[in-house]
Amino acid sequence: MNKRGAYFFVIDALIGASIIFLSLIIIFNTNFSSPESNPTLRMMEDYTDYLVSTRVREIQGPITAKLVSNGNITNVDNTLLEQLTEFYYLNVTGARDTTNIMWDFTDEISKGLVSEQRSFSVYVNKTLVYEDIDSVLDQSRLVVNSKKISYKRINDTFIYGPVIIEVKLWV
Amino acid sequence: MGLIKNKKGVIFTVMAIVIAIFFTVLFSGRVEKPLDYKVPVVETRITVLNGYMNNFFDYAEVTGSISGYSSLQGIITDITVSGYNANFESEYLYCMETGNLTTSQVCPNMINKTIIYYLDSIKTLAEDELNIKSNYVINSISMAQTTDAFSMEVYINLSLDITDVLANLSDTRVMTSTVRLEGIEDPLYIVQGTYSNIIRKTSLRRAEGDWKQGDLVQLFNNRTYKNYKDGVSIINRIKGNLSANVYGIESFVDNNLVVYDINDTMVDFWFWDNVKFRCDTVIVVINDTIIPNDFQLDDTHRLMFNISNRNATHTC
Numbered sequence: 001m002n003k004r005g006a007y008f009f010v011i012d013a014l015i016g017a018s019i020i021f022l023s024l025i026i027i028f029n030t031n032f033s034s035p036e037s038n039p040t041l042r043m044m045e046d047y048t049d050y051l052v053s054t055r056v057r058e059i060q061g062p063i064t065a066k067l068v069s070n071g072n073i074t075n076v077d078n079t080l081l082e083q084l085t086e087f088y089y090l091n092v093t094g095a096r097d098t099t100n101i102m103w104d105f106t107d108e109i110s111k112g113l114v115s116e117q118r119s120f121s122v123y124v125n126k127t128l129v130y131e132d133i134d135s136v137l138d139q140s141r142l143v144v145n146s147k148k149i150s151y152k153r154i155n156d157t158f159i160y161g162p163v164i165i166e167v168k169l170w171v
Numbered sequence: 172m173g174l175i176k177n178k179k180g181v182i183f184t185v186m187a188i189v190i191a192i193f194f195t196v197l198f199s200g201r202v203e204k205p206l207d208y209k210v211p212v213v214e215t216r217i218t219v220l221n222g223y224m225n226n227f228f229d230y231a232e233v234t235g236s237i238s239g240y241s242s243l244q245g246i247i248t249d250i251t252v253s254g255y256n257a258n259f260e261s262e263y264l265y266c267m268e269t270g271n272l273t274t275s276q277v278c279p280n281m282i283n284k285t286i287i288y289y290l291d292s293i294k295t296l297a298e299d300e301l302n303i304k305s306n307y308v309i310n311s312i313s314m315a316q317t318t319d320a321f322s323m324e325v326y327i328n329l330s331l332d333i334t335d336v337l338a339n340l341s342d343t344r345v346m347t348s349t350v351r352l353e354g355i356e357d358p359l360y361i362v363q364g365t366y367s368n369i370i371r372k373t374s375l376r377r378a379e380g381d382w383k384q385g386d387l388v389q390l391f392n393n394r395t396y397k398n399y400k401d402g403v404s405i406i407n408r409i410k411g412n413l414s415a416n417v418y419g420i421e422s423f424v425d426n427n428l429v430v431y432d433i434n435d436t437m438v439d440f441w442f443w444d445n446v447k448f449r450c451d452t453v454i455v456v457i458n459d460t461i462i463p464n465d466f467q468l469d470d471t472h473r474l475m476f477n478i479s480n481r482n483a484t485h486t487c
Contacts, residue, residue: 042212
């Protein structure tokens with residue numbers, strides 16, 4: 001009788017210790033997990049910084065090279081943001097239909113910058129100019145967006161803008 | 172039966188559960204809201220505010236050039252009606268800021284071209300689209316020609332205050348906008364000439380002493396301008412002050428289009444100012460098959476273009 005009671009106490013103590021131990025493991029594991037939004041947010045910031053600070057001459061790609069050679073890009077010292085703004089300006093003023101140019105250009109300059117698991121779209125002045133969709137925006141678990149002010153000097157007496165360039169990224 | 176009666180084991184189990192609940196409650200606060208849980212949001216917002224501040228000043232610099240060039244065109248248009256502008260500096264800057272030459276006189280073609288218009292547009296856009304409230308103050312605007320005969324600098328001393336829930340940012344910077352002085356009509360030709368000439372810098376790049384007779388031909392045919400340290404600067408041409416300036420320029424008058432005599436040189440600021448030279452000592456006729464017959468130059472310019480005496484004849 002006493003021997004069985006001792007076993008019972010030992011097993012009971014082990015059960016109690018296990019409960020405490022498991023609880024602590026769950027608590028601390030939860031504490032160290034990083035929020036899901038951080039990598040997406042950083043990716044978004046990196047992408048928009050890249051658009052702001054990279055010049056066309058730094059892009060090595062067949063589409064950009066062709067746009068330079070056929071005169072659609074006239075100044076390779078434009079930043080990517082300025083170049084997109086210039087394409088958009090040409091489009092809205094009717095000077096040239098640059099819809100496909102904007103799409104192809106954005107596609108090329110964005111290669112490898114946004115992971116395949118994420119979808120993203122680029123808007124100039126609220127007009128969609130490019131999207132790379134992996135999942136539907138309305139059903140996404142997380143959406144982050146970034147807006148940048150952009151403008152492009154056209155000549156000595158005219159500047160186009162300021163306009164907003166918006167990038168949306170979602171998972 | 173004995174086990175059921177002995178309740179000590181149950182007490183230990185209950186104690187274990189109580190301790191587990193105690194730790195869970197104690198640490199659950201940290202799990203859900205660590206002290207820095209808002210940091211990425213704050214960081215992102217401040218990055219946006221900083222980005223706007225840099226955008227604003229960069230935009231002010233670019234639009235300073237555009238507004239400055241438009242203002243220059245306005246002044247030139249006014250010169251066609253009113254003659255030289257002796258108060259160029261003050262009226263130019265006032266035009267750039269307000270779109271007026273004076274409190275009672277409008278600066279031509281400055282609608283939606285003033286620096287205030289441009290700065291208001293970016294401020295409004297930031298408020299509407301980025302939810303950033305800001306205010307700017309133009310502390311001062313000044314101008315100077317310090318680097319090149321064919322451009323000048325406009326200095327805009329600008330303060331920007333950004334008010335936001337997360338941070339208030341303020342900065343004051345002096346933006347230097349370069350204004351091109353080409354592509355406008357030469358005021359000297361407008362006021363004192365008989366035909367007009369657009370100021371365009373020659374594509375020839377020559378050091379002092381390297382100019383050739385062929386260069387003179389090109390300058391004459393293209394009606395372009397070259398630097399000349401004893402010439403009249405564009406700003407002085409606007410003011411009607413025809414004294415020499417280190418940023419002086421010169422062009423050559425087309426002798427087919429004007430009436431002249433043996434005492435004239437075709438250097439624009441001397442010809443249009445009716446400066447006469449002693450023909451027996453300085454004026455020569457350039458013998459060149461490309462330049463029109465009887466093109467005259469003073470001896471200083473003949474030497475400048477390395478024209479030999481064999482190709483020059485004194486007018487009398």
